[in-house]
Amino acid sequence: MALAPKLSLALALVFAAACSSPYSSTGGTPAPSPDLSMTPPSPDPRVGLRAGWMNAAEAGWNLRVVSKTPPSEKFINQSTPGDRRLINSDLGFIGNYAVQGNYSGYQVWDVSNPRRPTLRTAYVCPGSQSDVSVYRNLMFVSGESTSGRLDCGLQGVPDSVSHDRLRGIRIFEISDISNPKYITNVQTCRGSHTHTVVTDPNDKANVYIYISGSAPVRSPSELPGCSGAPLDQDPNSALFRIEVIKVPLAAPEQARIVSSPRIFNDLTAPPRHAEPVDSAQAAARAARAAAAGATPGGRTRGGPTQCHDITVYPAIGLAGGACGGYGLLLDIRDPANPKRIGAVADSNFSFWHSATFNNDGTKILFSDEWGGGSAPRCRATDKYEWGANAIFTLIDNTMTFKSYYKMPAAQTANENCVAHNGSLIPIPGRDVMVQSWYQGGISVFDWTDAEHPREIAYYDRGPMDSTKLVSGGSWSVYWYNGHLYSSEMSRGLDIYELMPSGFISQNEIDAAKSVHFEYLNAQEQPKLVWPASFAMPRAYLDQLARSNGFGGDRVSAVRSELTRAEKLSGQRRREALAALATQLHSDATGAADQAKVHKLATVVGELANAQR
Amino acid sequence: MQPAPGGRGGLTPAAQAAADSGRPAYTRADVYFMSGMIGHHAQAVLMAGWAATHGASRAVRAFCERIVVGQRDEIGLMQRWLSERREQAPHGDASHDMMKGMDHSKLMPGMLTAEQLAKLDAARGPEFDRLFLTFMIQHHQGAIAMVEQLFGAAGAAQDDNVFKFASDVHVDQITEIERMTLMLAELSASPVKIP
Numbered sequence A: 001m002a003l004a005p006k007l008s009l010a011l012a013l014v015f016a017a018a019c020s021s022p023y024s025s026t027g028g029t030p031a032p033s034p035d036l037s038m039t040p041p042s043p044d045p046r047v048g049l050r051a052g053w054m055n056a057a058e059a060g061w062n063l064r065v066v067s068k069t070p071p072s073e074k075f076i077n078q079s080t081p082g083d084r085r086l087i088n089s090d091l092g093f094i095g096n097y098a099v100q101g102n103y104s105g106y107q108v109w110d111v112s113n114p115r116r117p118t119l120r121t122a123y124v125c126p127g128s129q130s131d132v133s134v135y136r137n138l139m140f141v142s143g144e145s146t147s148g149r150l151d152c153g154l155q156g157v158p159d160s161v162s163h164d165r166l167r168g169i170r171i172f173e174i175s176d177i178s179n180p181k182y183i184t185n186v187q188t189c190r191g192s193h194t195h196t197v198v199t200d201p202n203d204k205a206n207v208y209i210y211i212s213g214s215a216p217v218r219s220p221s222e223l224p225g226c227s228g229a230p231l232d233q234d235p236n237s238a239l240f241r242i243e244v245i246k247v248p249l250a251a252p253e254q255a256r257i258v259s260s261p262r263i264f265n266d267l268t269a270p271p272r273h274a275e276p277v278d279s280a281q282a283a284a285r286a287a288r289a290a291a292a293g294a295t296p297g298g299r300t301r302g303g304p305t306q307c308h309d310i311t312v313y314p315a316i317g318l319a320g321g322a323c324g325g326y327g328l329l330l331d332i333r334d335p336a337n338p339k340r341i342g343a344v345a346d347s348n349f350s351f352w353h354s355a356t357f358n359n360d361g362t363k364i365l366f367s368d369e370w371g372g373g374s375a376p377r378c379r380a381t382d383k384y385e386w387g388a389n390a391i392f393t394l395i396d397n398t399m400t401f402k403s404y405y406k407m408p409a410a411q412t413a414n415e416n417c418v419a420h421n422g423s424l425i426p427i428p429g430r431d432v433m434v435q436s437w438y439q440g441g442i443s444v445f446d447w448t449d450a451e452h453p454r455e456i457a458y459y460d461r462g463p464m465d466s467t468k469l470v471s472g473g474s475w476s477v478y479w480y481n482g483h484l485y486s487s488e489m490s491r492g493l494d495i496y497e498l499m500p501s502g503f504i505s506q507n508e509i510d511a512a513k514s515v516h517f518e519y520l521n522a523q524e525q526p527k528l529v530w531p532a533s534f535a536m537p538r539a540y541l542d543q544l545a546r547s548n549g550f551g552g553d554r555v556s557a558v559r560s561e562l563t564r565a566e567k568l569s570g571q572r573r574r575e576a577l578a579a580l581a582t583q584l585h586s587d588a589t590g591a592a593d594q595a596k597v598h599k600l601a602t603v604v605g606e607l608a609n610a611q612r
Numbered sequence B: 001m002q003p004a005p006g007g008r009g010g011l012t013p014a015a016q017a018a019a020d021s022g023r024p025a026y027t028r029a030d031v032y033f034m035s036g037m038i039g040h041h042a043q044a045v046l047m048a049g050w051a052a053t054h055g056a057s058r059a060v061r062a063f064c065e066r067i068v069v070g071q072r073d074e075i076g077l078m079q080r081w082l083s084e085r086r087e088q089a090p091h092g093d094a095s096h097d098m099m100k101g102m103d104h105s106k107l108m109p110g111m112l113t114a115e116q117l118a119k120l121d122a123a124r125g126p127e128f129d130r131l132f133l134t135f136m137i138q139h140h141q142g143a144i145a146m147v148e149q150l151f152g153a154a155g156a157a158q159d160d161n162v163f164k165f166a167s168d169v170h171v172d173q174i175t176e177i178e179r180m181t182l183m184l185a186e187l188s189a190s191p192v193k194i195p
Helices: A280-292 A506-513 A535-547 A552-567 A570-590 A594-610 B013-019 B028-049 B058-084 B114-122 B126-152 B160-188
Strands: A013-015 A058-061 A063-069 A088-094 A097-102 A105-110 A118-124 A129-135 A138-143 A168-173 A181-187 A194-200 A203-212 A243-248 A256-259 A309-313 A318-323 A326-331 A339-346 A352-357 A363-368 A389-395 A398-405 A422-425 A432-436 A442-446 A454-461 A474-480 A483-488 A492-498
Touching (some): A058 A063, A063 A454, A063 A483, A088 A474, A088 A483, A097 A138, A097 A483, A129 A194, A168 A203, A203 A309, A280 B160, A326 A352, A326 A363, A326 A389, A339 A389, A352 A422, A432 A474, A454 A492, A506 A535, A535 A552, A535 A594, A570 A594, B028 B114, B058 B126, B058 B160
Parallel strands (some): A088 A129, A422 A474
Antiparallel strands (some): A063 A492, A097 A129, A194 A203, A318 A326, A326 A339, A352 A363, A363 A389, A422 A432, A432 A442, A442 A454, A474 A483, A483 A492
């Protein structure tokens, strides 16, 4: 493979002082020259960044900042960095809007111009975590804390039992997104830490919401029927289950809980991957005990009591549930009645947090939010496998562990850092993902090779404070219609753009940008579909050139033929492309990467058919 | 735009935060929980720290390492919360006052008595594993009881810092109890009989 010129050190974007930073708060930055090296900058410029709230030093590699927008004035406490009441949380997207949850409500940003997001509304309605989702004219907001009020007031709910308290889901009508209307809510026993919107390909009249709640169960005097007793003492316990809310789209005010599936019942603990053992005999004993699934007292274990996050992938009828000490695979073809069909455990995992499928549904990645996002878990002394991602292949509903991935730059003890939310970047033919690591910044990595995930781009700031841990960092970062949007807990909304590099070509970025979502809730994974474009075959050609999957001469010849075809029009272009597609399918036989050459041929054929 | 939210004369969250200098109201129950949990965690760190010297199995040692790292960081978090509010923050090291002359009346739920601690400290190998898991399950159950007690106290856990930390303790320790219960079952399953 011909390596690109090595430019990494010179071009790593390290900015030691805010005043000289081209990362301005509005208006974006001039595009720096691309770094085409296949070697990360060394030493890692993320290590040792100067601290600061809005003026921390920054380091970026293979992406650039398009804009950094501080929280609106209602949602920032100028005197107290990291005020927990004003923490930004998750993101949802609809049309040209990004909705950013906040512990005090949510903010709606118009991102038609990503260089200058403009605020449409800052809706005050306290209640952590305010994770947000959108669907058509509806918005859903999670409330878990005991201080959340039905009337959205700021005064909290001091009484331990109160009918003013909201723990569950708030539903807003957002036809006029600048003026959301709070139409109803659905109360749940443990509140909603997170939630997942679930669409059913066979049911266009309703949308479903899976509720995950991890806080203690509230009193039955506050919400009738709530019980936190073990399952063997109370078959109606609110533990050991999730809640499913059904929202009739024609009458969303009638949203209600329709089922409380006990997806953990009869869970036999799977063998824990990476469990250190002292002897074969001890291992055999452990396996036997695990299979028996019984406690020493003879009582059947209940398994996890809850899930933290459930990522659904309706196009393939599966969900990944990150539930207590387990990663679960669920069949969601009947969305109101999800069924567990697989489970994994891992000794290096503390608390299973979330899941992401690859687009083909042949892999699943689980993350471990060890320490709940409040603790520094990326210090030089913290293990690579702890507070990381685990990558599994997914074949015939069987999950098989392949590797761990953790953002590799050591952070200080004053930076909360652990694996958190992310999403796929729609580069065709590859599994590339962007992920938040709180004050560890954001990390873009390629997990196409499940055994060897590799970081290919990043962005990081110095700590909020150099003397103590002040909460901040990226809560979630998602790809949405061409840009990366990061919800910075204490610093606002960041928007980034991928730069072409030794790992991602401009053609691959162009192909990724051709994918259009009407809306996005990252926990409801959309099937990525690429429209026909010249960027698609060129992206595959770049991949084949990078991997030597197709003869170098053939790659050049196909590039030339695509250039020639692009200059033609109408019938002549269609014929040229159709002929090329046919040729490529027959060429595939002799190629090192036959599958990819067939993919190339297919997208050329699709491009031919798309010509008028 | 929405009407002003109820209470506090329609303050924005920013104005409210500025008015209380970023320190939302808290109660004695919050302080009792945050300071009591420091001693509780400190004892867990002490117990888990013995794994390396008391012949624990590799699986128990790995589990203990996680408890030491995790709970030490959480002690720091509780101490920061207390000192930022000018409340007395207990030191987070159990080694000097846990063993001798320990005042039982000060023990938070689930904590080991001096006798139980001494018994664990005297155990080695598989017996240490068994005792450690048994005692740490008891210890974790106490932490969960403390969280539930906190949530049942009027006015408590209204500060998001306290709510977040207490719910994290709740969910993490429930998860760990399940793990330890399983490890204990694995330990006590009868060995394979080789004919």
